[in-house]
Every structure is written in C-alpha cells, then in structure tokens.
Amino acid sequence: MFSPALRRAGLTLAAITSLALAATACGGTTKDSVDHDSGGKGAASGAKADPNAPTKKGLKVAFLPKQVNNPYFTVADKGGQKALGQLGSTYKESGPSSATDTSGQVSYVNILTQQQVDAMAVSAQDPGALCTALKQAMKNGIKVVTYDSDTNPDCRNVFISQAGAEEIGRSQIQQIAKQIGYKGEIAILSAAQTATNQNTWIKYMKDELKKPEYKNVKLVKTAYGNDDAQQSFQQTQGLLQEHPKLAGIVSPTTVGIKAAAQYLSGSKYKGKVRLTGLGTPNDMRQYVKNGTVKAFELWDPAKLGALAAHAAVALASGQITGARGETLKAGGMGTFTVGAKGVIDLGKPTVFDAGNIDRYRF
Incomplete structure (x- = not known):
C-alpha cells in the first residue's frame, strides 16, 4: 500500500x-x-x-x-x-x-x-x-x-x-467471414454492455458487415458474458440453442473467447461453428491445436x-x-x-x- x-x-x-x-x-x-x-x-x-x-x-x-x-x-x-x-x-x-x-x-x-x-x-x-x-x-x-x-x-x-479501434473491429469480421466462407449466421459474444472498448469495436464490426462482400453474412445476435467464464460459457450454449444454423462466433474478450472455445471443444459443434476474436496464446493454444479454433487475434x-x-x-x-x-x-x-x-x-x-x-x- x-x-x-x-x-x-x-x-x-x-x-x-x-x-x-x-x-x-x-x-x-x-x-x-x-x-x-x-x-x-x-x-x-x-x-x-x-x-x-x-x-x-x-x-x-x-x-x-x-x-x-x-x-x-x-x-x-x-x-x-x-x-x-x-x-x-x-x-x-x-x-x-x-x-x-x-x-x-x-x-x-x-x-x-x-x-x-x-x-x-x-x-x-x-x-x-x-x-x-x-x-x-x-x-x-x-x-x-x-x-x-x-x-x-x-x-x-x-x-x-x-491498436486502432477501427482496425480491431473490422479485422475480426474479416477473420470470421473468411473462416465461414463469407456465408452464414454469426453472433458476437461481448463482455459487459457498458464496456467502452467492446462497444467501439462492435460498432466497427457492424459497419464492416455493410460492405458488399458480406452480403451473405448475417449478424443475428450480440450476447454479453460480462467477462465471467461461467456466464460466457452459458451465453455460448444459449446462442447455439437459439440459432441452430449459427456458422460463427466473434468474441472480442479474452475471457469470452476462452469460455466459448471450451464449450465448443466438448460439443457437436467443434470444427463446425467457427470461433475467433481476441484471446491470449496461453489460453487458446489447446483449442487451436485440437481444431476448435483456426485463428484469433491480440496484441501483447x-x-x-x-x-x-x-x-x-x-x-x-x-x-x-x-x-x-x-x-x-x-x-x-x-x-x-x-x-x-x-x-x-x-x-x-x-x-x-x-x-x-x-x-x-x-
């Protein structure tokens, strides 16, 4: 002290x-x-x-x-x-x-x-x-x-x-779109509804989705896990139950992406529903190696x-x-x-x- x-x-x-x-x-x-x-x-x-x-x-x-x-x-x-x-x-x-x-x-x-x-x-x-x-x-x-x-x-x-907020937001949509072949439903798993950085990135994500190349990509929901592992895990489960045709999830929060990967890796959706966002290599290493996650981003x-x-x-x-x-x-x-x-x-x-x-x- x-x-x-x-x-x-x-x-x-x-x-x-x-x-x-x-x-x-x-x-x-x-x-x-x-x-x-x-x-x-x-x-x-x-x-x-x-x-x-x-x-x-x-x-x-x-x-x-x-x-x-x-x-x-x-x-x-x-x-x-x-x-x-x-x-x-x-x-x-x-x-x-x-x-x-x-x-x-x-x-x-x-x-x-x-x-x-x-x-x-x-x-x-x-x-x-x-x-x-x-x-x-x-x-x-x-x-x-x-x-x-x-x-x-x-x-x-x-x-x-x-990093530049716009670059972070847009690059995450670019990542998920590439992984799902620019076609299908996607969802965002965010932290708290009031988090400044999350909301700024999501604003740019939505703006990126307006471009012609994403005409077949549809954002169906933004869920909030409040940077809590259990809540994020449950929100992932809820997204997949509510949207059975979901092709991908973007989670711009290290707690959220890890919890989502944990759920996906033990479910029938592993390798079928793509997941990207912002995570740490130590948290995400096992999920990249077991095929749950193809690619994600972060700064040091x-x-x-x-x-x-x-x-x-x-x-x-x-x-x-x-x-x-x-x-x-x-x-x-x-x-x-x-x-x-x-x-x-x-x-x-x-x-x-x-x-x-x-x-x-x-």
Whole structure:
C-alpha cells in the first residue's frame, strides 16, 4: 500500500473534504482537466510539455484494471510493474474482483486520490461513471492514464489503445467471414454492455458487415458474458440453442473467447461453428491445436501495460501533457505519437494460428 500521507503541499483541507463528495457531485472541467477537442491541443490548461525534462524517480503509480485476477489484466499490469521498476518508480495494483462493479471502481479511484499517488492507470468499466472521481484526481495533481478501455476524453490525460479501434473491429469480421466462407449466421459474444472498448469495436464490426462482400453474412445476435467464464460459457450454449444454423462466433474478450472455445471443444459443434476474436496464446493454444479454433487475434498485453506505465511517468515528469502530436519515448518499445483526443496506439494486433502460436508465451 502507498502511504496515505498527503505529500503535496498544495492539498488543502477543503480539497481533502471534497473527495468525500466525488462519488455523488457532478464534476465540471477543472483547471487541470484535459481538453482534447480544441484543435488537437489536448494539454492541461496552462501546462506545457518539456520533452527534455528529466524523468522523475520514486513516483507512485497505481494500476486499476477492470477486474483484478483476470489473466489478461494480470499480464498487462505485470508489464506495467516491470516498466515502472526500470523507470525507478513504484507500482501498485488495486481494483474490484468483478468486471461489472462500476461503483467499486469509483471507490478505488477515490481511495487512490486520498492516498495521493502521482499517477494512476485505469481500465474503465464505463466511459462516464468514473469521470467525477477522475476529474477530482486530476484536480489534485494526479495524472490519469486510461488503458485497454477508455473514459470520456476529458476525464483523463491520455488513453493507451491496444491498436486502432477501427482496425480491431473490422479485422475480426474479416477473420470470421473468411473462416465461414463469407456465408452464414454469426453472433458476437461481448463482455459487459457498458464496456467502452467492446462497444467501439462492435460498432466497427457492424459497419464492416455493410460492405458488399458480406452480403451473405448475417449478424443475428450480440450476447454479453460480462467477462465471467461461467456466464460466457452459458451465453455460448444459449446462442447455439437459439440459432441452430449459427456458422460463427466473434468474441472480442479474452475471457469470452476462452469460455466459448471450451464449450465448443466438448460439443457437436467443434470444427463446425467457427470461433475467433481476441484471446491470449496461453489460453487458446489447446483449442487451436485440437481444431476448435483456426485463428484469433491480440496484441501483447504486457506491452500495453508497459506503455501505460511509460505514459504515466512521462506525464508526471512533465515530458508530455496529452496534446496531439507530442511524442512519448518508451524505452526499448520505441517512440509513440499522441493522436487525436489524447489517444496513443500500441500498434497492430497479431493473428495467431497453428503455424505461429507456439512462438508466444503470454
């Protein structure tokens, strides 16, 4: 645990008291909030980046995933922990055990604000629910990075995106269409209905399906497993019972695709109903090798966490502010450019299949 001592001299009793109101009060844009929509400025009001500023040491950075003990976030946050160690700063992880406990996430943000961490990296369960609490954190000088799943842009400094959202969404439809021969019914098995990243990807999936080449591909349902293995397993079973002609399933969630693969591999649908989406090689290896899954995608979650850590330290060091066009130096990972609305893309996802999956261990 970080020490709850109030290290910043500028934190007054009034500011401390206001934390208790953060969960219920409607937070307006503060002087330290980020404006990413004014011609790509994206910087905290009055703040200017100094890319040559020294990297601060001893910073306290907290990772707040959507769900602790989720294998995906475990890998991502360990990547962040390793990067912070290399940067000379301190790591901590905290968060709810359920991927749908939005109020729990709000409470953790408020606690971290009270503890006066230097920066926090948050994967948001809901785009708007955390905003009041995050704006309070920024008002108190805490830098806010979102990763994996974003908030509204004015509620954080930068967002570390797994890859271009459009590319992820469209590529998953391209994958499933190819696997079913561009003909048949498909379904989407998502996480929570409020998950920002899932909904953005699904929007692009639906848009991709409007293209002429998919005229014989029909999306019949979007189901939600809430990033819970048992619920995702049951939702897969329900989809196949409700749609006996289903040709394929797209699951853009690591928990969902693994649960769906588990169900398919032990059913009469193995090798008949195609499954793709976003999964980790370690989770999906056995299902690729036994013929349940032909191919799926993902980025390296450890690199996602590492980039979030580099962004948090760079923000706290004054090297970036979140303005469009700024560059973020991330050690051996290279240099990244801040895009519109403070978004930093990790890069293109990797397609995993029987030919390459044994080369990856995460």
